[in-house]
Amino acid sequence: MGHAPDLTSSTTSIPGLLLFRLPVHGDERGWFKENWNRATMGALGLPDFGPVQNNISFNALRGTTRGIHAEPWDKFVSLASGRIFGGWVDLRDGASFGTVFFCELTPGDAVFVPRGVGNAFQTLEDNTAYTYLVNDHWSAGAQAEYTFLNLGDPDAAVPWPIPLNQATMSAQDLGHPLLGAVKPMKPRRTLVLGANGQVGRALRQVFDDVETVDFAGREQFDLGSGSSYSGLDWRKYSTVINAAAYTRVDAAETSEGRADAWRINAASVTRLARAAVEHSLTLVHISSDYVFDGTARVHSEDEQPSPLGVYGQSKAAGDAAAATVPRHYIVRSSWVVGDGANFVRTMAGLAERGAAPSVVDDQFGRLSFAVDIAAGIRHLLETSAPYGTYNLSNDGPVQSWWEIAREVYRLRGADPELVAPVDTEAYFKAGTAPRPRNSALDLSKIRGVGYSPMDAGKRLTEYLQGPEV
Known part of the structure; x- marks a missing residue:
């Protein structure tokens, strides 16, 4: 592996959704990266969002597709292994409701997802480990505050690389409403x-x-x-x-x-x-x-x-x-x-x-x-x-x-x-x-x-x- 690029950040079409490019250092043994750094990433625009929980979603098969879930907290998403196609839809109440952003992520990428922005991903390789920091603890009561959007919504039109009829999805994700029926998430x-x-x-x-x-x-x-x-x-x-x-x-x-x-x-x-x-x-x-x-x-x-x-x-x-x-x-x-x-x-x-x-x-x-x-x-x-x-x-x-x-x-x-x-x-x-x-x-x-x-x-x-x- 060659010289790792410098840490950078960029804005996206969704207000507050930030994309980070992470330096990944590797050799014949594998690789190392600094996945989250409060100081250096804060200097590049990452809010001091105060994470309290770290979660990992392991996906055994290529084509596993999850989302679109807007959660009542901020999250910082990255990969420990594999490759995904990420899709995000703004489901917050306001002028940017329905705005879409998508890109491919590798272990050298991370995304900050603000509260109320719908988050989804599709694995492009087997054995993909998707990890995320959140700034509130999960609970059954918190789950009741989620807002959901159908993965195949024609207005959002997320261009999934693997057609959804060939992907692996949960029954719950298949049943989420279309954009016109979504109740926008109110701000705190x-x-x-x-x-x-x-x-x-x-x-x-x-x-x-x-x-x-x-x-x-x-x-x-x-x-x-x-x-x-x-x-x-x-x-x-x-x-x-x-x-x-x-x-x-x-x-x-x-x-x-x-x-x-x-x-x-x-x-x-x-x-x-x-x-x-x-x-x-x-x-x-x-x-x-x-x-x-x-x-x-x-x-x-x-x-x-x-x-x-x-x-x-x-x-x-x-x-x-x-x-x-x-x-x-x-x-x-x-x-x-x-x-x-x-x-x-x-x-x-x-x-x-x-x-x-x-x-x-x-x-x-x-x-x-x-x-x-x-x-x-x-x-x-x-x-x-x-x-x-x-x-x-x-x-x-x-x-x-x-x-x-x-x-x-x-x-x-x-x-x-x-x-x-x-x-x-x-x-x-x-x-x-x-x-x-x-x-x-x-x-x-x-x-x-x-x-x-x-x-x-x-x-x-x-x-x-x-x-x-």
Whole structure:
């Protein structure tokens, strides 16, 4: 055997179906090949699909034909011996449904088959060993999710080298439906936890047109309950968005609140991160400016956490757990405003009554409207942005709480002069949580992946014109 070619990969007519040419090294004793390599193949486009099971199908006779099966997991197909003709048909719901690709495979070839793409092969030599890695464990329940296509479907028209009337096939494969009767395989779903909070409600709005998103409040999925994890069919999901959190900043300084903050913001996130790793999920987790002490004027994503209080400490611990998931987005926000109790709504109510509040003027940042956080999360997922941490507040000038309160008064037709400035030390009493002085977030990274948050002032105007305020 001569010099082995370099490892290469190429795309095919089916989106996500990749063909690899493998270096095979041989001499008079036989041959050796590196069949799967996470690092080198990943550099050539192979998804980090996390295989958990290796299967081999041995076929004694030339002409053995199996398929067309679309399975609810990804698979990486190669040969240990022999030669096959492979045929693949896209049976996923979407524009590429029915697209066909076929080629001959030897031990020097491999194919990555995405979930929902129908897979079939016909052996061209006796004693062919067909091997494949999959990223979920086979079970009877999983088999019920398969989608099948008839090997002889005239629309797919796979050009089998050995006519099917001369091939060896199973009775089940002979009875599969034609393309027009196939129910396309739906994509895996997205699960939103904490769906009744401010960000959760905004996620309901932003994903309203997507039928593959499930929303769960605490009643449906309690992050702190083991039965929530064991009772969920994780195989249905590819992504989980954690919008649940303990956010009572001052109460977190009490003995009871401290325990609740750590249970929800840290221990439960650690459990969720473990589930994401075990089931190869993408985890989206909402973070907070409170993980910083506010010394820096503007906080970038790579700044080390330095939380002042219990709430910030518990959130920083949850961030660290979420970051252990290979596919994660930590979305860090500040001063959240949405459908629920928040600073802007409180100030609007005071303005309506003509009250004269004192508001701190030495804490600085930007508002983060929940609808823009939710839209940013959708953007990260739909564009497959690089995994990692992203700051996501609204844009515009950095302001103090006092300046924002004055603007709320103005927009509600009240006199901004009613809002008196006060410093943090004078305003907050003993027993309340320390706050970061500066909460402004650097937005250059989120802009770099194509998402530009709306100016906070413009969004504030829209928010105060809404019927719910």
